[in-house]
Amino acid sequence: MELPPAWQRPDPLRGLEKVPWTELSRGAGVDDLLRATAAGDPDACGRLERRLLDEDTVSEASVHAVPFLVELGANYKVPGASRDRVIFLLAAMALAGAGFTDDGRRTRRHWNPLRRELPRFAPDWITQARYAVAKGAPKVFDALGGAEVACSMALAIAVPEVAPKHILDVAQGIAFAGAHPQPLVEAACVALHLLLGEGVDDGWVRTIAQGDPELAHAYDNGGYPAHQPPAVTAQRMGYRFAFQAAYG
Incomplete structure (x- = not known):
């Protein structure tokens, strides 16, 4: 009998070593946290959440981590508890209310009285994180099936x-x-x-x-x-x- 697609997916962290994590804003150590999360380390899951979504704030490293989080969330070879936390993290990153600027400040979502969103300081990691999650989410939905x-x-x-x-x-x-x-x-x-x-x-x-x-x-x-x-x-x-x- 053929295995479901979520069991057939390749290594969820393939290409991880090609990302220059130490050069990314807030990226140092993210690769190790992703590896430990894939292995089911609950402490690593918590530290990864705090690194990539620091007080509801996303960063350059958050955006680069999304494709790997998607693969973790869509792969049944990853322990179930880790998968669930990763999927919640993806959702929270798509809803992030702030993003780090290049100088480490937070730029937050704001709206005018007409409820139109106001522009933010560049780089706009909030928008980029949401787009990255939306792009990868169908893989996760397919893996979740009717659960x-x-x-x-x-x-x-x-x-x-x-x-x-x-x-x-x-x-x-x-x-x-x-x-x-x-x-x-x-x-x-x-x-x-x-x-x-x-x-x-x-x-x-x-x-x-x-x-x-x-x-x-x-x-x-x-x-x-x-x-x-x-x-x-x-x-x-x-x-x-x-x-x-x-x-x-």
């Missing part, structure tokens, strides 16, 4: 524009089966709304927030950037629900 898991919902929430039809079916199964923890159901509902392209307004986001007292308090008390579009707020809330479903 009703939180990391699948997190990635669908982060890059709904590239999620395939079967992920919509997964979200529907989670949302309506009545057999999953409430945070996962909340995440699936957010994913469905985004995948179906349904409008997201402030009232709908406030309704989402009621599923978590901390989210509701943050939403009502300036815990989100001024003028942030409701769709972006919904994505960040949905990711939080998916993360809670997986890790409490």
Whole structure:
């Protein structure tokens, strides 16, 4: 019997040594952390998350790491716990709220009163990280297949524009089966709304927030950037629900 594609994928870290990690901003040691993560080292997973997404901030190294993270997330030879954390990391990087500039400062996402996003200081690692995740995400979705898991919902929430039809079916199964923890159901509902392209307004986001007292308090008390579009707020809330479903 032929193995599923996720078991057939080649070495997820092929080409790792060709990347000049020490020359990249915040890149020193990332190659070793990727190797240890691929081997299932949970401590390495945590350190990789902190390096590539430092307080919700992406860097040059983050963008260069995305193709390797995609391969880790799509390869069943990588231990399951590491795969899940890598997929959550990809989703979080696509939703990053800040990026490091060349001089080490943070440039954050901001919107004007019309909710149009304002330009940021170059280089714009926020946009580049999101594009890189969106480009690689279909491989991860294919590997996940019909698995009703939180990391699948997190990635669908982060890059709904590239999620395939079967992920919509997964979200529907989670949302309506009545057999999953409430945070996962909340995440699936957010994913469905985004995948179906349904409008997201402030009232709908406030309704989402009621599923978590901390989210509701943050939403009502300036815990989100001024003028942030409701769709972006919904994505960040949905990711939080998916993360809670997986890790409490």
